[in-house]
Amino acid sequence: MTEPLPIELTVNGRDRRVEVLPHHTLLQALREDLGLTGTKECCLVGECGACTVLVDGRSVDSCLMLAAEADGSVVLTVEGLATGGELSPLQQAFLDTSAAQCGFCIPGQLLSAQALLAEVPHPTRAQIEEGLAGNLCRCAGYEQIIEAVRAAAAGAAEAPAIPPAVGDRAAIPDATVAPQ
Amino acid sequence: MTGSQGYVADLPHDDVLHVKLVALDVARARIGRIETSGALAVPGVLAVLTPADLPDPMPRFGPQRRDRPVLAVGETKYHGEPVAAVAAETLDAAEEAAAQVRVAFEELPALHSIEAALAADASLVQDPSLRPGDPCAATNILHDHHYGWGDVEAAAGDAEVVVEGRYDFPMVTQFAIEPHAFMAAPDGDGIVVWSAIQHPYWLQRVVADLLALPLSKVRVIAPDPGGAFGGKQHAKYEPLLAFLARATGRRVRLVLTLEETFQAVRRGASSVHVRSGFRRDGTLVFRDIEADYLIGAYADIADRTVAKGSYTSNGPYRVPNVRIHARSVLSHTVPSTAFRGFGNPQQIWAVESNMNEAAEQLGIDPLDLRLRNLAGPGEAFIPHDTSADGDWAQAVGRAAELIDWGGPRPAGRGRGIAVGLKSGPTTGLSYATVRLLVDGSVVVNAGTSDMGQGARTIFAQIAADELGAPVDWVTVVMGDTAVVPYDQQTSASRSSVLMGNAVLAACRDVQSKVRAMAASAEGVDQAAIVVDRGEVRLPDGRILPIRDAVARGLGRLGGEVMGIGESRKEAEPDHPLGGTSAFYEFNCTAVEVEVDRETGDVALTRHVTVSDVGKALHPGQVRGQDEGAAIMGLGHTLMEHYILDEGGRIRNLGAIDYRIPTTMDLPARMESDAIENADGPGPYGAKGMSEGALLPVSPAVAAAVHDATGVWIRDLPLSPERVWHALQEATAEAADR
Numbered sequence: 001m002t003e004p005l006p007i008e009l010t011v012n013g014r015d016r017r018v019e020v021l022p023h024h025t026l027l028q029a030l031r032e033d034l035g036l037t038g039t040k041e042c043c044l045v046g047e048c049g050a051c052t053v054l055v056d057g058r059s060v061d062s063c064l065m066l067a068a069e070a071d072g073s074v075v076l077t078v079e080g081l082a083t084g085g086e087l088s089p090l091q092q093a094f095l096d097t098s099a100a101q102c103g104f105c106i107p108g109q110l111l112s113a114q115a116l117l118a119e120v121p122h123p124t125r126a127q128i129e130e131g132l133a134g135n136l137c138r139c140a141g142y143e144q145i146i147e148a149v150r151a152a153a154a155g156a157a158e159a160p161a162i163p164p165a166v167g168d169r170a171a172i173p174d175a176t177v178a179p180q
Numbered sequence: 181m182t183g184s185q186g187y188v189a190d191l192p193h194d195d196v197l198h199v200k201l202v203a204l205d206v207a208r209a210r211i212g213r214i215e216t217s218g219a220l221a222v223p224g225v226l227a228v229l230t231p232a233d234l235p236d237p238m239p240r241f242g243p244q245r246r247d248r249p250v251l252a253v254g255e256t257k258y259h260g261e262p263v264a265a266v267a268a269e270t271l272d273a274a275e276e277a278a279a280q281v282r283v284a285f286e287e288l289p290a291l292h293s294i295e296a297a298l299a300a301d302a303s304l305v306q307d308p309s310l311r312p313g314d315p316c317a318a319t320n321i322l323h324d325h326h327y328g329w330g331d332v333e334a335a336a337g338d339a340e341v342v343v344e345g346r347y348d349f350p351m352v353t354q355f356a357i358e359p360h361a362f363m364a365a366p367d368g369d370g371i372v373v374w375s376a377i378q379h380p381y382w383l384q385r386v387v388a389d390l391l392a393l394p395l396s397k398v399r400v401i402a403p404d405p406g407g408a409f410g411g412k413q414h415a416k417y418e419p420l421l422a423f424l425a426r427a428t429g430r431r432v433r434l435v436l437t438l439e440e441t442f443q444a445v446r447r448g449a450s451s452v453h454v455r456s457g458f459r460r461d462g463t464l465v466f467r468d469i470e471a472d473y474l475i476g477a478y479a480d481i482a483d484r485t486v487a488k489g490s491y492t493s494n495g496p497y498r499v500p501n502v503r504i505h506a507r508s509v510l511s512h513t514v515p516s517t518a519f520r521g522f523g524n525p526q527q528i529w530a531v532e533s534n535m536n537e538a539a540e541q542l543g544i545d546p547l548d549l550r551l552r553n554l555a556g557p558g559e560a561f562i563p564h565d566t567s568a569d570g571d572w573a574q575a576v577g578r579a580a581e582l583i584d585w586g587g588p589r590p591a592g593r594g595r596g597i598a599v600g601l602k603s604g605p606t607t608g609l610s611y612a613t614v615r616l617l618v619d620g621s622v623v624v625n626a627g628t629s630d631m632g633q634g635a636r637t638i639f640a641q642i643a644a645d646e647l648g649a650p651v652d653w654v655t656v657v658m659g660d661t662a663v664v665p666y667d668q669q670t671s672a673s674r675s676s677v678l679m680g681n682a683v684l685a686a687c688r689d690v691q692s693k694v695r696a697m698a699a700s701a702e703g704v705d706q707a708a709i710v711v712d713r714g715e716v717r718l719p720d721g722r723i724l725p726i727r728d729a730v731a732r733g734l735g736r737l738g739g740e741v742m743g744i745g746e747s748r749k750e751a752e753p754d755h756p757l758g759g760t761s762a763f764y765e766f767n768c769t770a771v772e773v774e775v776d777r778e779t780g781d782v783a784l785t786r787h788v789t790v791s792d793v794g795k796a797l798h799p800g801q802v803r804g805q806d807e808g809a810a811i812m813g814l815g816h817t818l819m820e821h822y823i824l825d826e827g828g829r830i831r832n833l834g835a836i837d838y839r840i841p842t843t844m845d846l847p848a849r850m851e852s853d854a855i856e857n858a859d860g861p862g863p864y865g866a867k868g869m870s871e872g873a874l875l876p877v878s879p880a881v882a883a884a885v886h887d888a889t890g891v892w893i894r895d896l897p898l899s900p901e902r903v904w905h906a907l908q909e910a911t912a913e914a915a916d917r
Contacts, residue, residue, distance in 0.1 A: 086183065136835070
């Protein structure tokens with residue numbers, strides 16, 4: 001194995017110095033060296049978008065970028081989206097539209113959407129589709145993800161679709177009876 | 181949402197051994213000597229596990245047959261089957277060492293089609309010694325299933341129009357965005373296994389059996405899967421990790437590559453022949469179905485998918501004479517397993533396509549043909565099973581209305597419609613405990629696996645509703661067999677119904693204890709007290725919030741009120757599936773397409789999906805499940821399939837060469853709706869609903885392609901190449917005439 005290289009980068013507003021192996025990716029550095037496991041690993045060939053982060057404001061598949069290449073850059077991961085315990089407008093919109101199912105692709109979706117909105121603050125549906133085309137969601141919650149991005153862009157999330165609780169009391173069957 | 185959710189691969193692993201599987205780049209091979217010295221010489225490598233390091237005979241496991249070896253022994257049976265495994269201090273070292281393991285092998289011809297596996301001179305995928313007492317052991321048929329009622333032969337004479345065809349469905353893979361990840365570690369005299377598994381309690385049994393441990397010494401920790409879709413129901417590499425943990429005395433960790441997940445899980449391919457007899461007015465007289473499913477080299481749960489998919493394959497129709505014959509055919513391919521729809525999409529592709537072709541031949545609108553034959557509410561459409569538990573015509577009518585079925589089609593576009601029916605769970609057992617804490621907050625223990633269907637939220641809603649706590653005061657604990665009581669499994673869209681009922685029952689148990697507490701505190705008869713929705717109503721008219729009654733009842737030491745709930749769906753040994761259906765999933769899908777005649781590309785301009793859900797406990801999640809299932813259905817309909825070479829190797833492993841739908845593949849307009857009549861067996865009248873919207877996508881799209889082009893296509897996917905070729909052939913045929 002070759003010797004580790006020291007790199008310095010700013011991650012989610014914090015200056016970090018780590019030693020990385022020359023062949024290790026930014027994804028590995030984030031997950032393994034910095035413990036930021038919100039960035040996900042799936043295809044490792046830049047097709048699924050699960051590992052999307054922002055590097056100097058641009059969305060990047062962190063599985064395709066060597067950690068050493070990120071030396072001196074400013075990186076934003078999903079862990080850096082919420083500030084002071086408050087979800088970002090985009091995160092809040094994803095919650096309000098029930099856009100997350102299993103949740104595994106969501107960090108990547110959020111970062112791609114963040115990059116899109118930074119570039120195009122009021123995107124059309126086609127622009128959102130294109131902006132998120134590199135982020136696979138196998139739960140295929142795409143419609144609600146697109147709605148979330150639109151809602152965040154509109155500056156005000158839709159009213160929560162989540163009812164506080166279920167309950168049509170007239171229709172409650174006796175819970176002690178085994179179903180059919 | 182914040183990146184803090186811990187999936188298996190995110191759990192701390194500073195002091196683990198990283199595992200890498202060793203597999204051959206062939207499907208079937210005779211395994212010779214395995215040379216490990218080069219691998220062991222790699223710095224940081226602690227172990228190279230080969231079959232010689234495992235008990236003899238090789239330990240085997242599986243939910244239906246104990247046929248899958250922990251490592252391939254004697255012969256590899258499919259492309260990617262591991263023959264050895266390396267454990268090292270770093271992943272780099274494990275990968276390097278895995279490449280250094282030298283395996284002598286001789287490639288053997290692989291059976292990877294139904295025809296080849298059923299040929300008279302075909303070699304046997306499984307040694308007959310693995311199948312003692314099995315009458316089919318000398319063939320590659322794992323199981324022959326016969327279902328039906330009435331007399332198809334006798335009824336054939338009554339049919340005025342007979343429509344038949346053969347419909348093929350390819351191998352496709354679950355492609356969860358979270359690749360399977362596993363850890364195992366010795367734990368005193370027992371073991372802990374971490375896996376994103378849907379059935380942690382099944383896995384607990386498998387590991388306990390293999391290691392000869394009592395259940396109490398096997399702890400399965402099952403963090404929420406990052407997508408599963410059936411592909412994480414049953415044990416895959418957990419047994420291997422358990423043996424490695426024992427061999428090394430260390431915590432071991434394996435995260436599959438996406439490519440390796442293709443070689444771990446897939447859906448069964450199929451070839452289904454359907455023959456349907458009608459009267460001229462469209463009334464179905466008989467149905468005759470012959471289905472072959474190409475399952476893999478080991479049974480996994482594949483044969484159950486064949487059984488369940490075939491048993492209901494006549495669909496939601498009133499047909500007096502039905503004959504269904506289905507076979508599970510073993511092959512040298514990746515073991516097929518559960519995948520959203522569980523054997524049904526293959527049959528529904530065939531039977532609903534056949535219905536659409538019949539509509540054309542009869543000159544009857546496909547919508548009318550379905551409404552004419554659809555079972556009405558309460559009708560016993562499958563003798564001796566659960567009768568129709570919904571007003572399915574309502575869903576069909578709603579879908580037709582949304583797409584304006586009878587209205588004019590925009591120029592160049594075609595429309596298609598289809599329905600899908602799937603049997604829910606046939607047996608079930610779920611326990612839940614609910615703890616109402618002294619401050620009125622609630623902890624729910626429920627052994628469901630939340631893989632994105634939103635079970636955690638549903639259970640929190642139920643507890644919040646029943647016990648008067650805000651939803652965000654409810655914590656739902658799942659995924660740890662040492663902590664959470666038994667649940668049979670998370671499958672068949674069961675959890676809102678079966679575990680939901682258990683949670684509801686546990687809440688009612690808490691309520692009854694609170695009632696007793698309040699009666700004692702007030703010195704009144706229990707029967708005079710009502711506990712409802714977080715309120716305790718006393719006979720003198722006072723109403724106490726439940727938390728006040730609990731705090732008072734618990735007294736100075738505080739504590740909590742514990743409730744236990746149980747929900748059962750008993751087995752019925754004489755039933756062909758071992759139990760009747762707890763509920764049915766029913767969906768009607770209607771689509772509109774535009775076909776590019778130059779390229780064969782099929783674009784969806786409209787996609788309407790309507791499911792009968794009983795009660796939408798969480799409308800946002802119901803929508804997510806319906807639309808997600810619909811788009812997943814578009815995947816196998818339009819683009820997904822394994823490509824095998826002559827030798828049975830998968831040529832399109834991974835995300836570049838195997839495409840799943842992206843945002844660029846969405847229908848131009850997607851509409852979903854839910855029919856709610858509170859007629860399900862779950863809490864508040866809910867039914868399971870997470871699979872229905874996938875079921876009829878393929879036949880609806882194929883019918884729309886026909887409507888647009890006049891061409892019927894009976895193979896999936898409806899890829900541009902296939903559609904283009906079909907259009908070319910049709911043009912050539914037309915020119916010949």
